[in-house]
Amino acid sequence: MKNQLRHIVLIFVLSPFLTVVYLSLVSGWSFPDLWQANFTLRFWKSLLESGSGLLDSLRLSLFISFSIALLATAFGFFVSKQLMFWQRYQALLQLAFYPYLIAPVILGAMLQYYFVRWGLTGTLLGVFLAQTLFVLPYSVLLMATFWTDRIRQIAFQASSLGASNRQVNASVLFPMARSWLLLCFVQCFLISWFEYGITRLIGVGKVDTLTIKVMHFVQEANPHYAALAACLMILPLLVVLVINQRLITNRNPNPL
Amino acid sequence: MRKKTIILIYVLVTLGPLALGLSYSIRYSFGLTGLMNEGFTLTHWIKLCKESDALYSLGYSAWLTIISMLLTLGLSLMLSWWFVRRKGANGLFKSLFLPMLFPPLVAAFAWFYLLSPGGIISRMAYHLHITNAIDDFPRWTNDNYSIGIVITHVFLIFPIFTLLFTAQAQKERVSELMNAALTLGSSKIQFLKRIYIPLLLLKTRPVIWLYGIFLLGTYEVPLLLGQSSPRPVTLFITDKLTRFDLKDIPVGHAMVVVYTLLVLVVIALFVRKKQHLI
Amino acid sequence: MIVLDNLHKVYDGETVLNGLSLEVPEQLTLSILGKSGSGKSTLLKIMAGLESADSGSFSVHGEDMLSLVPQKRGVVYLSQEPLLFPHLSVFENLAYGLKIRKQDKAAIQKDVEVMADKLGLSEHLMKGPHQLSGGQKQRVSFGRALIINPNILLLDEPFGSLDTQTRAEMQSLFNSIRKEFSITALFVTHDLKEALLMGDRVAMMQDGNLQVFSSVEAFINDPGSGAADEIKFWKQFNL
Numbered sequence: 001m002k003n004q005l006r007h008i009v010l011i012f013v014l015s016p017f018l019t020v021v022y023l024s025l026v027s028g029w030s031f032p033d034l035w036q037a038n039f040t041l042r043f044w045k046s047l048l049e050s051g052s053g054l055l056d057s058l059r060l061s062l063f064i065s066f067s068i069a070l071l072a073t074a075f076g077f078f079v080s081k082q083l084m085f086w087q088r089y090q091a092l093l094q095l096a097f098y099p100y101l102i103a104p105v106i107l108g109a110m111l112q113y114y115f116v117r118w119g120l121t122g123t124l125l126g127v128f129l130a131q132t133l134f135v136l137p138y139s140v141l142l143m144a145t146f147w148t149d150r151i152r153q154i155a156f157q158a159s160s161l162g163a164s165n166r167q168v169n170a171s172v173l174f175p176m177a178r179s180w181l182l183l184c185f186v187q188c189f190l191i192s193w194f195e196y197g198i199t200r201l202i203g204v205g206k207v208d209t210l211t212i213k214v215m216h217f218v219q220e221a222n223p224h225y226a227a228l229a230a231c232l233m234i235l236p237l238l239v240v241l242v243i244n245q246r247l248i249t250n251r252n253p254n255p256l
Numbered sequence: 257m258r259k260k261t262i263i264l265i266y267v268l269v270t271l272g273p274l275a276l277g278l279s280y281s282i283r284y285s286f287g288l289t290g291l292m293n294e295g296f297t298l299t300h301w302i303k304l305c306k307e308s309d310a311l312y313s314l315g316y317s318a319w320l321t322i323i324s325m326l327l328t329l330g331l332s333l334m335l336s337w338w339f340v341r342r343k344g345a346n347g348l349f350k351s352l353f354l355p356m357l358f359p360p361l362v363a364a365f366a367w368f369y370l371l372s373p374g375g376i377i378s379r380m381a382y383h384l385h386i387t388n389a390i391d392d393f394p395r396w397t398n399d400n401y402s403i404g405i406v407i408t409h410v411f412l413i414f415p416i417f418t419l420l421f422t423a424q425a426q427k428e429r430v431s432e433l434m435n436a437a438l439t440l441g442s443s444k445i446q447f448l449k450r451i452y453i454p455l456l457l458l459k460t461r462p463v464i465w466l467y468g469i470f471l472l473g474t475y476e477v478p479l480l481l482g483q484s485s486p487r488p489v490t491l492f493i494t495d496k497l498t499r500f501d502l503k504d505i506p507v508g509h510a511m512v513v514v515y516t517l518l519v520l521v522v523i524a525l526f527v528r529k530k531q532h533l534i
Numbered sequence: 535m536i537v538l539d540n541l542h543k544v545y546d547g548e549t550v551l552n553g554l555s556l557e558v559p560e561q562l563t564l565s566i567l568g569k570s571g572s573g574k575s576t577l578l579k580i581m582a583g584l585e586s587a588d589s590g591s592f593s594v595h596g597e598d599m600l601s602l603v604p605q606k607r608g609v610v611y612l613s614q615e616p617l618l619f620p621h622l623s624v625f626e627n628l629a630y631g632l633k634i635r636k637q638d639k640a641a642i643q644k645d646v647e648v649m650a651d652k653l654g655l656s657e658h659l660m661k662g663p664h665q666l667s668g669g670q671k672q673r674v675s676f677g678r679a680l681i682i683n684p685n686i687l688l689l690d691e692p693f694g695s696l697d698t699q700t701r702a703e704m705q706s707l708f709n710s711i712r713k714e715f716s717i718t719a720l721f722v723t724h725d726l727k728e729a730l731l732m733g734d735r736v737a738m739m740q741d742g743n744l745q746v747f748s749s750v751e752a753f754i755n756d757p758g759s760g761a762a763d764e765i766k767f768w769k770q771f772n773l
Contacts, residue, residue: 006348009335013351016358016366016411019376023369031374031390032382075269082262092263095270097523101466102274102516103473103490109497110277110512137270194359197475201494211361218365218480227369230362237357249353249419428620435584436617438604440631441682450633455621 023227069189076139084147096137105197122206130202285510300506313492321471324409336421352415364480371396404481465526541590552742565733582611608685614694616675618663631682669700687719
């Protein structure tokens with residue numbers, strides 16, 4: 001590949017990130033200002049004040065994504081274990097593709113009636129439930145890849161040596177599944193963290209996660225706060241990426 | 257017993273919401289439920305078929321999917337070819353992970369401020385005296401050709417395919433296959449055309465379908481970067497269902513049924529039995 | 535005549551080929567014996583054009599090969615791994631070199647069928663590589679090379695990964711085929727018996743140089759070859 005092409009790809013990949021950081025650091029940004037814009041830490045400092053509510057959104061997003069990831073990982077582990085020991089597991093496992101691959105916003109649209117009827121719209125619980133609709137099936141699909149024949153044989157081996165179910169879990173399966181569990185947790189966290197459509201639909205603007213905030217600021221034509229919110233979404237992931245690249249890049253949740 | 261309970265819960269979690277939602281949409285679209293229902297009718301389905309907007313939105317979604325996918329595959333194949341043959345280039349390889357940190361909404365937002373007439377590229381063009389005013393800059397966002405949407409789609413998924421192709425090529429030992437092909441008289445171009453590209457596309461076909469389905473359900477990106485018409489199927493549906501005109505709701509539900517069945521068929525035909533994809 | 539003259543190759547400061555020279559008359563197979571890491575594979579890869587020599591020359595019928603790209607040399611390199619194209623059927627694999635050369639369909643069909651028949655692959659033409667046994671894969675790999683009628687066949691321990699019985703079958707298959715096709719070949723192995731079985735002549739690779747023996751007898755009688763020791767070992771059992 002020519003060097004030129006390499007630079008184009010590099011610019012293509014980096015420019016959105018730089019744009020977001022840049023927009024969070026300038027103010028009074030009228031056309032054609034570029035370098036002439038006023039650089040300021042005002043927006044970042046405002047995080048500490050209560051006005052924008054961004055810190056609250058960060059806390060809320062962290063809470064939702066963290067608890068969903070925790071629930072989904074546990075669900076994925078135990079359910080996939082039972083599934084993979086089932087005789088016709090392939091057929092059962094395929095079921096998980098259906099809710100996972102339907103666009104979340106359409107899944108939400110189909111089910112909105114029930115959310116309204118059960119008084120769940122506009123509530124944290126409602127958003128939480130709505131997100132689990134597709135995160136749980138995803139976690140089962142991901143965790144199912146852990147249960148290879150070898151793992152199953154080792155589990156049988158442990159049982160035949162007299163270990164109880166609980167002991168098999170604690171002494172054999174959990175330690176062996178550790179990296180899978182961590183991966184599953186991070187990936188489920190990401191799906192929830194990235195989610196906008198169904199959160200908007202079911203949360204009806206009352207559950208202000210970070211994505212909702214980004215959209216809110218964009219609609220207010222306030223790119224600087226939107227960029228700040230975007231930074232809050234990306235920077236923590238960048239830290240995870242630096243610590244363990246595999247966790248972010250190894251599997252593919254829905255990127256759209 | 258415990259095992260059966262867990263399996264039952266699993267089936268309920270996966271199929272329950274879908275069955276509940278789909279049956280509701282089907283009933284609504286046939287006039288069997290909803291605020292204005294007057295008993296079974298095909299009116300809404302006929303209206304959906306007649307509404308050019310509806311067909312248009314399906315076609316538009318398909319078009320966005322195909323064009324985004326083609327560009328992504330082309331770029332990723334090219335990059336993976338490069339990564340496989342020349343080790344190193346570590347910096348570029350690592351930079352590919354960056355787009356994976358972007359929620360689609362944030363990616364759309366960033367590209368909006370890069371590509372729009374008031375955005376960064378337009379300002380650079382102005383300072384480089386390529387344009388003289390904001391209006392001189394072409395429309396790349398909310399435009400007729402969906403340029404901004406497609407660029408954002410490619411940005412979001414090309415790293416995944418580049419990593420996938422590179423890994424697959426290494427697994428298939430492409431460098432050695434190329435040596436074999438070269439000594440058999442094949443040129444590099446012939447190797448690319450006959451072996452590299454068909455081999456990788458074939459081996460990753462289920463993943464390509466998977467991402468095709470994701471693209472078909474794209475929502476946030478066209479929400480920010482698209483026009484009000486044409487709009488993709490997701491926006492068509494959410495518009496119809498959340499609008500004040502109650503007569504539009506059953507048509508929206510009919511479209512939900514169409515979209516859902518389409519996705520179910522694609523999954524059943526092309527993605528089944530591929531849990532290792534995830 | 536294949537002529538290699540004064541080939542040099544240094545890898546990371548280590549001399550792999552040290553002024554290697556060699557002449558192989560046409561239609562002969564030269565077995566090359568040597569320990570692993572003695573530079574056998576490097577020699578073959580340089581001949582195939584997959585690696586470059588630091589200096590020296592290599593010609594076939596007087597035509598310089600080193601300046602040619604691999605695809606123009608007519609030198610096919612076969613390794614221990616059959617390296618079939620995984621997405622192509624046995625038929626497509628065999629036909630690959632012919633399709634590249636844009637031969638017409640009917641000719642390709644005929645050539646592939648003839649080759650498959652000779653190699654005992656006729657029943658497997660529509661199978662994918664993953665449906666074949668190790669020996670069958672290696673036969674496809676041979677066929678894919680032979681079908682384009684190469685100037686030289688370079689075999690780098692081609693039977694190394696096969697079980698003993700399959701290996702013996704392949705050795706006799708290769709011996710009959712090379713005569714039928716009048717092939718010129720270099721056959722690299724670390725197995726003394728195989729070297730004697732497969733080669734019209736035998737050479738030994740040592741310290742980046744090649745010692746070619748004028749005949750199999752000369753090789754056996756050379757104390758450095760180890761052949762005499764091997765024969766003595768087997769003789770003690772009076773077999």
